[in-house]
Amino acid sequence: MTAAAIEVRQLVVERGGRTVLDGLDLTIPRGRITGLLGPSGCGKSTLIRSLVGVQIVKSGTVDVLGEPGGSAVNRRRVGYVTQGSSVYDDLTVAQNLAYFAAIYGVEQERVDEVLRSVDLADRRDQLTRSLSGGQRARVSLAAALLASPDVYLLDEPTVGLDPVLRRDLWRLFTDLASAGATLLVSSHVMDEADRCDEVLLMREGRLIAQDTPAGLRAATGTQDIESAFLALATGGGR
Numbered sequence: 001m002t003a004a005a006i007e008v009r010q011l012v013v014e015r016g017g018r019t020v021l022d023g024l025d026l027t028i029p030r031g032r033i034t035g036l037l038g039p040s041g042c043g044k045s046t047l048i049r050s051l052v053g054v055q056i057v058k059s060g061t062v063d064v065l066g067e068p069g070g071s072a073v074n075r076r077r078v079g080y081v082t083q084g085s086s087v088y089d090d091l092t093v094a095q096n097l098a099y100f101a102a103i104y105g106v107e108q109e110r111v112d113e114v115l116r117s118v119d120l121a122d123r124r125d126q127l128t129r130s131l132s133g134g135q136r137a138r139v140s141l142a143a144a145l146l147a148s149p150d151v152y153l154l155d156e157p158t159v160g161l162d163p164v165l166r167r168d169l170w171r172l173f174t175d176l177a178s179a180g181a182t183l184l185v186s187s188h189v190m191d192e193a194d195r196c197d198e199v200l201l202m203r204e205g206r207l208i209a210q211d212t213p214a215g216l217r218a219a220t221g222t223q224d225i226e227s228a229f230l231a232l233a234t235g236g237g238r
């Protein structure tokens with residue numbers, strides 16, 4: 001077993017005839033929250049898709065928990081939440097989770113526990129189609145939580161959520177990491193970086209920095225991650 005949760009070497013991905021990941025190298029430690037930040041279109045979702053094994057890669061290697069991205073043994077060990085909702089509109093919240101619980105072979109008790117952890121226990125009998133965007137996003141997250149995966153790949157999980165819900169979700173992420181899980185959380189909201197143990201900054205398909213939030217600020221002489229990103233993207237900083 002390798003010490004790192006995720007190792008990516010010389011990853012090249014082309015989409016629509018363009019190179020969108022351009023020789024990416026990165027290592028993500030276990031049991032930590034790593035933020036994946038960068039402007040819209042820089043390749044965050046494409047990287048996460050490569051880790052899950054749903055993206056055709058041109059060259060390079062991707063290992064998650066010591067196995068190639070998308071390998072069958074990782075199906076229960078890796079939880080993936082996409083930007084779009086991945087639950088059934090015409091089922092209630094509880095029915096959706098019961099369906100995923102049956103697939104993962106987990107008990108009803110776990111469904112109740114997960115519903116409480118995403119603060120949806122009082123919505124359990126509501127049809128998913130009638131939920132707000134943020135509530136639907138939390139149903140998708142709940143489905144991923146059911147199997148208690150070792151690695152969570154979360155593609156912009158807080159987009160469209162109000163500040164209170166964002167704070168609560170980040171608390172949940174911190175609890176998951178404290179319990180030993182590895183989280184890779186993408187966002188284009190730079191202020192979310194401060195909630196991460198370490199941050200990967202991407203630009204145009206390349207990694208421009210990997211450091212703690214404090215390390216990024218110190219290296220660029222800036223006060224916030226947005227300024228640090230701008231300093232790095234324009235050739236300032238280190």
Ligand SMILES: Nc1ncnc2c1ncn2[C@@H]1O[C@H](COP(=O)(O)OP(=O)(O)OP(=O)(O)O)[C@@H](O)[C@H]1O
Nearest residue numbers: 015016020038039040041042043044045046047188
């Ligand atoms: N289905 C597709 N076909 C062709 N090109 C695509 C496709 N999906 C994404 N791309 C391109 O790949 C590049 C990377 O997209 P990706 O979705 O990985 O970026 P992102 O950083 O996740 O952006 P966002 O923050 O807006 O979600 C972009 O230039 C995008 O236009």
